[in-house]
Amino acid sequence: MPMMKRYKLLLALALSLLVFWPLGGIKADTANQPPESANQSEQISAAVATDSSDSGAGARGTPSQDSQIAAKALTVSDASAVAATETAASSQAANAENSVDNPAKPATAQSAEVSSATNQAQGQAATDAPPASKRVQELVADMTLRQKITQMLMPDFRKWQQEGQASQSDMTELNKEVAEAVDKYDFGGVILFAENVKGTAQTLALTQALQQAAIGNQANNGKLPLLLAIDQEGGIVYRLGSGTALPGNMAVGATRDPELANQAGQIIGRELSALGLNVNFAPVFDTNNNPQNPVIGLRSFSSDPKVVARLGTAMMEGIQKYNVAVAAKHFPGHGDTAVDSHTGLPLVDKSYAELEALELLPFKAAIDKNADMLMTAHIQYPQIEKDTVISKQTGETIYIPATLSDDIITGIVRKKFGYKGVVVSDAMGMDAIAKNFGESEAAIMAIKSGVDVVLMPTVLRSKSDLAKIDKIINDIEQAVQRGDIPVSRLDESVTRILNLKEKRGILDFDLSERTQAKAEATVGSELNRDTEQKIAASAVTVVKNGDTVLPFKVKSGDRILMLAAYDDEVPGLELGVKRLIADGVIPAGVTYEALNYSKTTKLEDLKGKIDQATHLVLISEIGRQSQLASDFWLTRVPTEVVDYANATGKQAAIMSISKPYDVANYPNAKAIVAVYGNKGMDPTESLKPDSAFGPNIPAGVEVIFNGQNHVGKLPVNVPSIKDGIMSETEVAYPIGHGLFYTDPVKDIKVNVPASAQLDQPFTATVTLSGLNGLEKNDYRLALKMDTQHFSIMPSPDYTISGDTVLISKKANDTNPVEISLKGLVEGQFSPVLSLTLIDSQDREFSMGEGYYKELIQITAARQSMVPGQQNPPQLSLRSVEPVSSRQQLSQQATQASQLPKTGDSSSLFLVLLGALFLFGAVYLYDLSSRRL
Incomplete structure (x- = not known):
């Protein structure tokens, strides 16, 4: 073959490689990517196993992924199952089209249905014959038809009348x-x-x-x-x-x-x-x-x-x-x-x-x-x-x-x-x-x-x-x-x-x-009763607290009157007060009385006792809508007592003990709580009764008098009520509604600067807002300070008692208060650990330790510079992760020491391009030599 032709052929070959190599390079590049899993077949098997055993698998991965993996798991040997799957899927699709409640589904839902159809086709017995152990299978096989029928029956024997007895009696043995x-x-x-x-x-x-x-x-x-x-x-x-x-x-x-x-x-x-x-x-x-x-x-x-x-x-x-x-x-x-x-x-x-x-x-x-x-x-x-x-x-x-x-x-x-x-x-x-x-x-x-x-x-x-x-x-x-x-x-x-x-x-x-x-050691144990009391108290929901009436604060000489709808609720009211006295929440000098009203009770019958009382607790128990009528005794008596208490300056609270929908039926009540349980109890002198009892009523009493913490929120929407009829559209109190005794202090803020120098004074400012009416009378603030890291500077605006700053405020005074402090230790700390508001009745409202933690950075004082010395450059402090940085440097060093991958398409392309230029130069040199 002539030399020129050979050059031309080689040139064409090089150009072809140049044009088509990127396509081959893409394939090569893909081949060099790491696989998605070390063992993809194991992943598929695991996914299929999960799909078949866990009906909630969709929560762990997307349905489309599950169906794709299931599809990959099907092999040629599954041909019969695939055919059955297609038949089942077709039938299911036809049913879906004919169903008015089954609109068109997205692809993922369709995939899930196909997967479901696969399961049905491959094992219809999954629905008809539940899996069972060999033991169960043998037991079923050995049963007579009559035994199978009676195994499916569950009677009761709650009462029984034996031959010779005159009547039925409870079957306790x-x-x-x-x-x-x-x-x-x-x-x-x-x-x-x-x-x-x-x-x-x-x-x-x-x-x-x-x-x-x-x-x-x-x-x-x-x-x-x-x-x-x-x-x-x-x-x-x-x-x-x-x-x-x-x-x-x-x-x-x-x-x-x-x-x-x-x-x-x-x-x-x-x-x-x-x-x-x-x-x-x-x-x-x-x-x-x-x-x-x-x-x-x-x-x-x-x-x-x-x-x-x-x-x-x-x-x-x-x-x-x-x-x-x-x-x-x-x-x-x-x-x-x-x-x-x-x-x-x-x-x-x-x-x-x-x-x-x-x-x-x-x-x-x-x-x-x-x-x-x-x-x-x-x-x-x-x-x-x-x-x-x-x-x-x-x-x-x-x-x-x-x-x-x-x-x-x-x-x-x-x-x-x-x-x-x-x-x-x-x-x-x-x-x-x-x-x-x-x-x-x-x-x-x-x-x-x-x-x-x-x-x-x-x-x-x-x-x-x-x-x-x-x-x-x-x-x-x-x-x-x-x-x-x-x-x-x-x-x-x-x-x-x-x-x-x-x-x-x-x-x-x-x-x-x-x-x-x-x-005997387990049933009704002290541990169980303590947990029961905790749950009941946590559930109590303060629905309304006008004028911040709650919690009640009683002192020696006060008198509490509690009215229940039924006589078995009276012991629960009494138990709540007994516990409060035992815990020291209510002074021993307080007297209390609990009694029940009835459909014959009139306000005139109760006025004498109401006049003697300082605090009233009224139970409301409504079981159905007809009882919400203003003239029905379960609504009438609490309404009349609340109105009379308001008129005579008594503090009164309504306790809803059944379904909480009745809380919207007392617009004149200042305080309403819901406890969600009307189970009564037998009379008892014990603080922990021997027999089972309803814990809700005692818990309601304890929360009303601030003897228990509550976190209750309404678990249902409470509709508005007009003329004894619940509205189908208007909501009086939405689901999630609930007030807390800490609400009057939740908007009080303590503001401090971002930083201050060691042993240099700075100001913590207490701003007052949203006190829910407590500011209408004289009140006090008690701030527990972090005296380990801060010193408190004296001021005529407050007094210092140990680690506590006491601030006295006159009625309607909500002006900010400034507290002068010094940092004692370098670091970031919160000067105020807790804040309590004490109202005119000596009731304490506190969010608890740690709620008012606004941090301040205490730094060392700046040192004087030596004359003539330039200020050193300011360094920017950054978060450093030494381990991660070392790992990164190690990775960089490793990468630098590695040779280029021979299978890399871009590297090969550059080599080929260089070879082509070299080939061209040789060819041109040869051509010019011939002409010379």
Whole structure:
């Protein structure tokens, strides 16, 4: 080949490399980047495992990431699963298009649904057959059909009439007839009520006897221990006669403190476990967003579903800590009803989207936190369950309530939420079910809907009543035999029940584990009562404090009059004052009296006692809207007493002890507090009663007289009230409202300069504002100073007492006060450690130590310069991180010592470019030589 042609070919080759190398360089550059993970396949496997085992995985990573990883995990060997996935996804997409409550979803939501469809396609049995241990599988396999049915039934024996007895009596010990019934029927569990659990030793003996009757005396006889359940919510729904009642959920909601909720749960779990009770039908996860709700009210944490979720799960975990199973109730939500399902059939006309945004949110949180059980609600949801039946009582058409609805129990609980735990019905004897359905009919419908445990399917009060339970069992058995209920449906429920019994150690029940001594030391212990008192006091909410009436400051010779709505509330008022006297908050020379008013009480009957009193505490207890009417005695008496107290110059405070909506019904009251609990107590001389009692009323008294700290905020919106009717649009006091006794001093400021020289005077200025009327009379300020780092200079504007500066102010004087100080030590310190305002009644208002810490930098005095010497340059002080700097220098040195990477595209490009220029120069030289 001629030389010229070869040059041209080489030149073309070089130009080609020059043009196309950047493309190859990009690929090379990417190849040289470090991988995202040392082992990407391990990451994918872990993500898939997390997605399949944790229904709340979306909270840990974005749905799109999870679905992408799941997609990467599919291999060629998954072809059949992929095909099934596409079929399921197509079906799901079609359903989504036809649903009015399922608008178009973003790509991430679609990916999540496809992932869900994958799970369904690859293992449909995940819903139909819950996973179980070999032990549980063998137990289920060995059961007869009748045993499976009775495992799904949980009756009560709260009262019993034995043969030969004239009437029913509370069943506090296991009699022969009930023992024989428990042995014969193999019930999955029994629920106990207050009639059954009156004392610690008695309750333990009863639970032990029930378990003994259930399991028999022979080992390996196939008989199973019982789920022994109770409704121990705390507050107004409370069963243990000797235990710790607790202030209730709405009181806990007022604290907004998950730690206090958890402590309440631990008290419940600890006491139930010590007594042999292994299931608690609590906490309530209903969001009480309807002020006229007649059945939930104080049993709810809040009208904010997020607060309900946060506090409900905290309490749930506290209960579970002691191996007691919990049931989140009442699914899908009983908070927005105006009808009590104990006496009627409520209806909630909401779409799924509306329920999801409010009612369902707390239940989803409970499921994500591993709630053992969900309890259903006997409520109609016509936009969810559209099927209807004819009421057996009225003959009217009604919607199938949630408890009996497969669209709700199977559709939402099992398929939508993926819940694997036990679903228990609310009591089937409640009017919502009992008056509209037959007993057997309701039990069969509940089982078909997906319910695992049918609670109280009939009323059992004597041996003759057992014929009713026989009929229910026989009717369910016949439904199975004719194919209305598949045997597999029973197997699912029994497996879940036994899973729960295994998880909570019930299958391995040992009678010797619980002793009377341990129970006596645990139930109603001093530790539990102290925690109960702390929670109750923290919950108290100061709703109104006109003229800064609260806290009451009493002195020797004063007289306190307290009026309650019912006689069982009187001891609680008295207990609060006794504690205050014992703590020295109220002087021993103060006299007090507590009594109850009634519907026959007139103001004239009380004037003589009011005239003698210096301070009044009035209980307001409203249970329903009709009681808000001005002429209803529960509203009339407090209103008349407040008006008379205002007219005669008495200090009066109203204490709302039930649902707090009544606080808007007393516009003339200067002071109103809410305590969220109306449980009374028996008369007692002890500061810590032996039996259970309501802690809310004593806590309210203690807060009114400044004997306890409170942090309470309203957990619900309180609507305005006009003519006894609550407004549906106007809010008088919003959720989160609450005043503090420290409010009069929270706006007082102490200002100091940024810096001062050592041993040189500077000024701390105290500015006064927002004193809530306390400045109308003479008042004082007490500032605790840091005398370790500062000295206080004398001044006629204040006096010095040890480490405290005392400032006396005349009425209406809010002028600033200057305090002269000197720094004693170099460094940054706060001159004022705490500030207290003392009013004309000697009441102290303080934010506590550390609240007024405004820092000042104390520096050394400047030294004189030597004559003729130039001032040294000013250095800028910077935050230095020696370790980080050394690391950076080390990295730089390492990088400098490394040779360029041979695979780097830009380096190779420069080399090639240089070679091309060299080639060109050689070529031109050759050409010119030829011409010469």
